[in-house]
Amino acid sequence: MATAARRGRPRAEGTDDRILGAACDLLLARGYDGYSIDEVAQRAGVAKTTLYRRWPTKDHLIVAVVARIQDEVPVRDTGDIRRDLTAYLEAVAAGLTRMSRVGRPAGPDDRSAGLVAEIVAAAARRPDVGRAVRAVFARRNALPLALLESAQARGDLGPGARPDVIFDQLAGALYYRLLVTGEPVGGDYPARLVDQVLAGARAPGPEGKPS
Amino acid sequence: MATAARRGRPRAEGTDDRILGAACDLLLARGYDGYSIDEVAQRAGVAKTTLYRRWPTKDHLIVAVVARIQDEVPVRDTGDIRRDLTAYLEAVAAGLTRMSRVGRPAGPDDRSAGLVAEIVAAAARRPDVGRAVRAVFARRNALPLALLESAQARGDLGPGARPDVIFDQLAGALYYRLLVTGEPVGGDYPARLVDQVLAGARAPGPEGKPS
DNA sequence: ACCCTTTCGATACCGGCGTTGCGTAATTCA
DNA sequence: TGAATTACGCAACGCCGGTATCGAAAGGGT
Numbered sequence: 001m002a003t004a005a006r007r008g009r010p011r012a013e014g015t016d017d018r019i020l021g022a023a024c025d026l027l028l029a030r031g032y033d034g035y036s037i038d039e040v041a042q043r044a045g046v047a048k049t050t051l052y053r054r055w056p057t058k059d060h061l062i063v064a065v066v067a068r069i070q071d072e073v074p075v076r077d078t079g080d081i082r083r084d085l086t087a088y089l090e091a092v093a094a095g096l097t098r099m100s101r102v103g104r105p106a107g108p109d110d111r112s113a114g115l116v117a118e119i120v121a122a123a124a125r126r127p128d129v130g131r132a133v134r135a136v137f138a139r140r141n142a143l144p145l146a147l148l149e150s151a152q153a154r155g156d157l158g159p160g161a162r163p164d165v166i167f168d169q170l171a172g173a174l175y176y177r178l179l180v181t182g183e184p185v186g187g188d189y190p191a192r193l194v195d196q197v198l199a200g201a202r203a204p205g206p207e208g209k210p211s
Numbered sequence: 212m213a214t215a216a217r218r219g220r221p222r223a224e225g226t227d228d229r230i231l232g233a234a235c236d237l238l239l240a241r242g243y244d245g246y247s248i249d250e251v252a253q254r255a256g257v258a259k260t261t262l263y264r265r266w267p268t269k270d271h272l273i274v275a276v277v278a279r280i281q282d283e284v285p286v287r288d289t290g291d292i293r294r295d296l297t298a299y300l301e302a303v304a305a306g307l308t309r310m311s312r313v314g315r316p317a318g319p320d321d322r323s324a325g326l327v328a329e330i331v332a333a334a335a336r337r338p339d340v341g342r343a344v345r346a347v348f349a350r351r352n353a354l355p356l357a358l359l360e361s362a363q364a365r366g367d368l369g370p371g372a373r374p375d376v377i378f379d380q381l382a383g384a385l386y387y388r389l390l391v392t393g394e395p396v397g398g399d400y401p402a403r404l405v406d407q408v409l410a411g412a413r414a415p416g417p418e419g420k421p422s
Numbered sequence: 423a424c425c426c427t428t429t430c431g432a433t434a435c436c437g438g439c440g441t442t443g444c445g446t447a448a449t450t451c452a
Numbered sequence: 453t454g455a456a457t458t459a460c461g462c463a464a465c466g467c468c469g470g471t472a473t474c475g476a477a478a479g480g481g482t
Binding site for chain 2: 033114165172
């Protein structure tokens with residue numbers, strides 16, 4: 001088991017949870033700004049050194065918080081790849097826009113991506129944080145990727161189509177809008193995106209009906 | 212004109228350039244870590260207050276630097292949309308991976324996106340930085356978008372295809388890999404991506420030849 | 423000439439991140 | 453029981469981002 005009775009004084013039970021909970025509360029309450037290590041430690045009733053013994057930097061702690069509050073996006077495989085993908089993307093978009101509003105006054109010009117942008121930047125700064133972030137996303141993307149592979153095995157996708165590239169197109173378009181251009185991803189954007197990814201952009205030749 | 216002889220003491224000529232140059236040098240030399248406002252001011256031979264009078268935060272200055280060193284990605288419109296898009300994406304991928312190595316020891320596990328991730332996070336933190344970043348990308352994306360619209364006007368794209376969504380698929384997939392999953396975007400990935408975006412992922416029906 | 427406005431440099435300051443050192447508590451091993 | 457080991461809290465520190473204050477300099481308006 002993980003409780004492999006080590007040598008010295010054992011860590012106080014529930015300390016990790018209290019710290020993560022305090023950090024999560026503070027992030028949700030005041031956003032990335034106004035989220036300080038000192039206050040997290042104070043709220044958790046813990047010395048700052050204790051906190052740093054578990055997560056070496058603020059970035060590590062944030063990634064741990066995000067990995068914890070990451071909501072499971074439901075994936076259904078009904079056999080209708082278009083419908084399943086659309087439903088999945090809509091759920092992801094809803095979750096992302098919700099998380100992007102975290103701790104923000106939600107002004108009319110606010111289209112930021114909040115925590116997601118932070119953990120992406122943290123991943124770019126430190127290699128080990130990068131590994132942790134990639135693990136979070138790998139776990140998160142496993143089900144939709146399996147959905148695509150199942151569709152291909154069923155013959156609903158072209159034999160030359162690569163599920164991972166398809167997923168890049170879908171998720172990439174969503175994240176690109178959220179993180180870079182700041183355009184909205186709601187409304188019928190997921191449906192349009194799925195349609196276009198599945199159907200392709202090239203004009204049909206003389207034979208072969210469109211759509 | 213921009214030189215609208217204002218009232219008080221004029222700003223020393225070339226100060227902006229010296230600051231931006233020093234910031235750029237420092238970023239290129241030591242990366243985002245080891246890049247401090249104090250040292251930029253010192254290198255530029257300028258007081259810190261002078262620097263803050265021009266760019267209110269470190270993030271603003273970084274965005275200004277990126278906007279300045281942003282290399283123009285060449286876009287050719289030869290009429291072959293597939294070839295032009297592939298060439299464009301390859302150039303973008305090369306530029307991004309180059310910029311992502313900025314100031315880093317380039318270890319084997321380093322797949323980060325460096326400055327791009329930083330400005331994305333900065334854009335998420337402050338609305339005005341977000342506007343500046345979006346302006347940078349809008350300027351950067353204008354030519355390839357025009358390329359897509361020209362192809363559609365020529366009839367090379369389906370009439371229902373939306374150029375902006377196509378661009379989301381292409382650029383999004385690239386940035387998603389760079390920023391989130393950290394997978395490489397070199398090799399034949401741009402070509403594969405363009406092919407799949409243009410052709411679509413759905414299996415062809417009984418009639419209609421593949422590709 | 424004289425004021426007004428704006429820039430510039432210098433210094434001090436605050437708060438947050440991350441580190442260090444030290445004394446102490448809890449637990450295992452001999 | 454005693455030694456080694458690990459966790460914990462406390463206090464202090466250095467570094468950096470950002471702000472405030474002050475005095476001096478460099479221009480324009482009259």
